[in-house]
Amino acid sequence: MSQVRVLVGTKKGAFVLTADGSRKSWTVSGPFFAGWEIYHVKGSAVDPNRIYASQSSGWFGQLIQRSDDGGATWTPVDNKFVYDGVPGTHQWYDGTPHPWEFKRVWHLEPSLTDAETVYAGVEDAALFKSTDGGASWSELAGLRGHGSGPHWQPGAGGMCLHTILLDPGNEQRMYIAISAAGTFRTDDGGQSWKPINKGLVSNFMPNPTAEVGHCVHHVAMHRARPEVLFMQKHWDVMRSDDAGENWREVSGNLPTDFGFAIDVHAHEPETLYVVPIKSDSEHFVPDGKLRVYRSRSGGNEWEPLTAGLPQKDCYVNVLRDAMAVDTLDDCGVYFGTSGGQVYASANAGDSWTPIVRDLPAVLSVEVQTLA
Amino acid sequence: MIRVVLPQHLRTLAGVGAEIALEVPAPVTVGRVLDAIEECYPMLRGTVREYGTGQRRPFLRFFACEDDWSHAGMDAELPAGVAEGREPLLIIGAIAGG
Numbered sequence: 001m002s003q004v005r006v007l008v009g010t011k012k013g014a015f016v017l018t019a020d021g022s023r024k025s026w027t028v029s030g031p032f033f034a035g036w037e038i039y040h041v042k043g044s045a046v047d048p049n050r051i052y053a054s055q056s057s058g059w060f061g062q063l064i065q066r067s068d069d070g071g072a073t074w075t076p077v078d079n080k081f082v083y084d085g086v087p088g089t090h091q092w093y094d095g096t097p098h099p100w101e102f103k104r105v106w107h108l109e110p111s112l113t114d115a116e117t118v119y120a121g122v123e124d125a126a127l128f129k130s131t132d133g134g135a136s137w138s139e140l141a142g143l144r145g146h147g148s149g150p151h152w153q154p155g156a157g158g159m160c161l162h163t164i165l166l167d168p169g170n171e172q173r174m175y176i177a178i179s180a181a182g183t184f185r186t187d188d189g190g191q192s193w194k195p196i197n198k199g200l201v202s203n204f205m206p207n208p209t210a211e212v213g214h215c216v217h218h219v220a221m222h223r224a225r226p227e228v229l230f231m232q233k234h235w236d237v238m239r240s241d242d243a244g245e246n247w248r249e250v251s252g253n254l255p256t257d258f259g260f261a262i263d264v265h266a267h268e269p270e271t272l273y274v275v276p277i278k279s280d281s282e283h284f285v286p287d288g289k290l291r292v293y294r295s296r297s298g299g300n301e302w303e304p305l306t307a308g309l310p311q312k313d314c315y316v317n318v319l320r321d322a323m324a325v326d327t328l329d330d331c332g333v334y335f336g337t338s339g340g341q342v343y344a345s346a347n348a349g350d351s352w353t354p355i356v357r358d359l360p361a362v363l364s365v366e367v368q369t370l371a
Numbered sequence: 372m373i374r375v376v377l378p379q380h381l382r383t384l385a386g387v388g389a390e391i392a393l394e395v396p397a398p399v400t401v402g403r404v405l406d407a408i409e410e411c412y413p414m415l416r417g418t419v420r421e422y423g424t425g426q427r428r429p430f431l432r433f434f435a436c437e438d439d440w441s442h443a444g445m446d447a448e449l450p451a452g453v454a455e456g457r458e459p460l461l462i463i464g465a466i467a468g469g
Binding site: 035036057058059060061062063076079080081082101102 | 378380381384414416417418419421422423428430431464465467
């Protein structure tokens with residue numbers, strides 16, 4: 001029988017939640033790395049027992065942990081993230097030049113074809129790659145070396161590379177997103193990069209349609225249609241049908257188009273999920289109601305999904321990497337909150353149940369569907 | 372042998388108890404003690420001093436024989452009490468955060 005493994009990163013450790021394919025009864029394991037911030041945990045599609053975790057702390061810096069047994073045991077691997085060459089400068093909050101300084105790993109993206117290869121998106125924004133299971137890391141410096149680098153600026157959460165999307169049909173193509181620089185694409189395996197932000201409008205910028213500087217919060221794609229991208233920008237939900245060359249807004253009837261998380265149904269490429277957040281000054285859901293919004297039309301028309309979710313006195317946030325889907329029928333949808341709840345829907349969002357209610361604040365949620 | 376007391380999280384990470392003992396060649400400096408720690412416990416590399424700068428992480432402090440050695444520099448010789456193994460070098464995490 002199939003099994004689902006949910007990998008949860010929190011402010012104070014990692015947790016592994018498991019259930020069989022019915023997704024009714026869950027086992028909670030952890031905390032792993034208790035007391036540390038776990039920004040992201042993600043398993044390999046090639047070898048599901050291979051899982052990588054980003055472990056960090058304001059006291060002790062960055063560690064990368066690797067499991068080869070599905071998260072039961074872990075081994076620290078290399079944590080040396082050193083920028084290639086002279087790091088140079090980016091813009092600081094006040095517009096002055098500021099040296100690139102490594103702070104932490106936000107996102108780990110295992111290769112779709114090789115369990116030993118994994119990408120790391122870091123703050124200050126850069127992309128690193130390991131081809132030996134995390135035993136060593138090297139920067140794909142073409143991204144930071146793109147001519148726009150000196151103009152990138154940190155968002156409120158830091159200047160982080162938080163999204164890495166690998167094209168399942170083209171190993172040379174990747175997308176990444178940076179707050180607050182925007183979205184970039186490579187078509188040559190990471191050697192060179194192109195900003196793909198045409199159509200984004202960010203009114204906080206001196207030039208709201210500039211090539212770079214946009215605060216992209218997250219980008220998602222469906223595996224069967226990797227040229228179609230969906231974006232939750234700081235404000236605005238966006239869509240591209242041409243691999244990011246052009247974007248158009250699909251916020252439609254959302255109650256607010258600010259938010260962080262966005263994901264796509266595993267079997268329906270036009271079915272999307274977002275969690276609208278009230279505003280960038282009040283990072284919680286509007287009206288005290290936790291509502292996931294689903295569009296079955298690729299955006300613009302959205303319906304609130306509320307069954308099983310608190311509809312009064314709820315003031316949580318859902319962060320950019322804290323939503324994921326499984327590949328079972330019906331598609332399972334999962335998300336974690338700043339209040340420590342992890343919710344699951346085994347019916348594509350029609351109804352929700354908390355798997356666990358009282359974890360530390362959730363930073364990331366990933367799902368593995370196991371045969 | 373040089374004695375070192377690590378913060379709790381680093382003990383867990385290295386799988387050691389409250390105090391570790393290390394061979395450190397004279398003259399015994401903070402830098403040489405950290406070299407020995409990182410040699411014996413590779414999982415601690417980068418956790419006490421930063422890779423890029425080689426400097427102490429800001430939220431960690433070094434104490435030796437009741438004195439704060441945090442700002443003495445990596446090449447400053449530690450006091451005889453530590454160098455002769457009578458006292459441990461204390462690596463302490465700042466009491467901060469939540």
